[in-house]
Amino acid sequence: MKRGIGIPEAQGLYNPEFEKDNCGIGMVTDIKGRKSNKIVKMAVQVLERLEHRGAVGADPTTGDGAGVLIQIPDEFFRTKVKNLPEEGKYGVGMIFFPQNKVERNLCEEIIEKIIIEEKQEIITWRDIPVNKDQVGKTAELSRPYIKQIFIKKSEKIENFELRLYIIRKRIENKIRELKLEQEEFFYIPSMSSKTIVYKGLLLANQSFYKDLEDETVKSSIALIHQRYSTNTFPSWDLAQPFRYLIHNGEINTVKGNVNWMTAREPELFNEVFGSEISKIFPVQLAEKSDSANLDNAIELMLCSGKSLLEVASIMIPPAWEKNTEMSKEMKDYYEYYSGLIEPWDGPASLVMTDGSQVLGKLDRNGLRPARYLITKDDIVILASEAGTIDIDPADIKENGRLQPGKVLLIDTKAGRILSDEEIEKKLISKSDFGKWLKKKKVLDDLDKVNSRYDEDFESI
Helix, strand or coil: CCCCCCCCCCECCECHHHCCECCEEEEEEECCCCCEHHHHHHHHHHHHHCHHHCCECCCCCCECCEEEEEECCHHHHHCCCCCCCCCCCEEEEEEEECCCHHHHHHHHHHHHHHHHHCCCEEEEEEECCECHHHCCHHHHHCCCEEEEEEEECCCCCCCHHHHHHHHHHHHHHHHHHHCCCCHHHCEEEEEECCEEEEEECCCCCCCCEHHHHCCCCCECEEEEEECCCCCCCCCCCCCCCCCCEEEEECCCCHHHHHHHHHHHHHHCCCCCCHHHHHHHCCCCCCCCCHHHHHHHHHHHHHHCCCCHHHHHHHHCCCCCCCCCCCCHHHHHHHHHHHCCCCCCCCCEEEEEECCCEEEEEECCCCCCCCEEEEECCCEEEEECCCCCCCCCHHHEEEEEECCCCCEEEEECCCCEECCHHHHHHHHHCCCCHHHHHHHCCCHHHCCCCCCCCCCCHHHC
């Protein structure tokens, strides 16, 4: 660890691979996809109401981390940046830079070079206005310099999110190779044409980002996170939300998950990436937290063409093996994917979004809480506990809790919540998984291999 920031190096009985945390999470979504500043304000209120689920250190003004993920606030950015293309045809990178100006300039040069190499156009850089007095003394020592970069989509590409993913991974790999003195300051919270992340080593009530105070910042989706790093070290980069995910709990299988994903990298192939797939390696970084690596895996699968629902069901499956109430088709689905990827297992509640759909889910045992309510004006509020927003009971259409292995799936483009029956149909209709399972090779079906040696077991 350099200058007391980030995660320490392995020493004694400590290893950064042990990094896990327990936190408060929340989500506010307009089912109909209506973007408004109201959704953002409600999410901030949820964050403040969950302050007791966060933590502080010896410095009472420095939190373990807090943040918010929203859709790209197009109306707001048009008041700050000239000549923006139409919504969806530009991406925004939120970037943490080293405090050292020389190293910061070097990072900017690398970012610009890689964007141009990937045949995208740089629109402009934007310095993020912040309230410096809203940061604790300890957090200020490790506060990165924060800027946004605006990237114009090339007319020659269709999958802009995939291109931004490749750009980001190339930037991260190149800067990691440089071994900068202030390497730990550099981090890219988000680089997307759909969503943006504002986060930091903050308390819930600290109004650090001035952008979030503007009434023209509008979204129909907002995810918030309040970090309590139980046996971990707080840092700016490990604050949540991550790029697709907010997560409360622990992924107890994370070491195996990361090792297996790393081991399979040489064999990975996907027609979406084609020959460019090596640009995104390494997918995982063992020194990051379990939540960060889970987010990396989610990102890879989403960019490879899987839907949000497929990703959640494959990576965090329910207890399906002995479930007598589950259909054979669903069991075939889970059995098929269990042979391709290990479950990311452990007590967890999480919410993920791709910018248009929002999915809430518990682990197979339901060992972390998540309560939700749906208002009569079609707003969904989900959080680690009830009571995060004052709603007149007369305005509540439905409330409840997420159940083990079940999902709450909101599609803001379709303007509705998908039922369990629709979710099952979407998953099993992709292919005949039962047929595939019957065709798979088992040991008894393999051809016998003739030994070059006499099988004289009695002499052994």
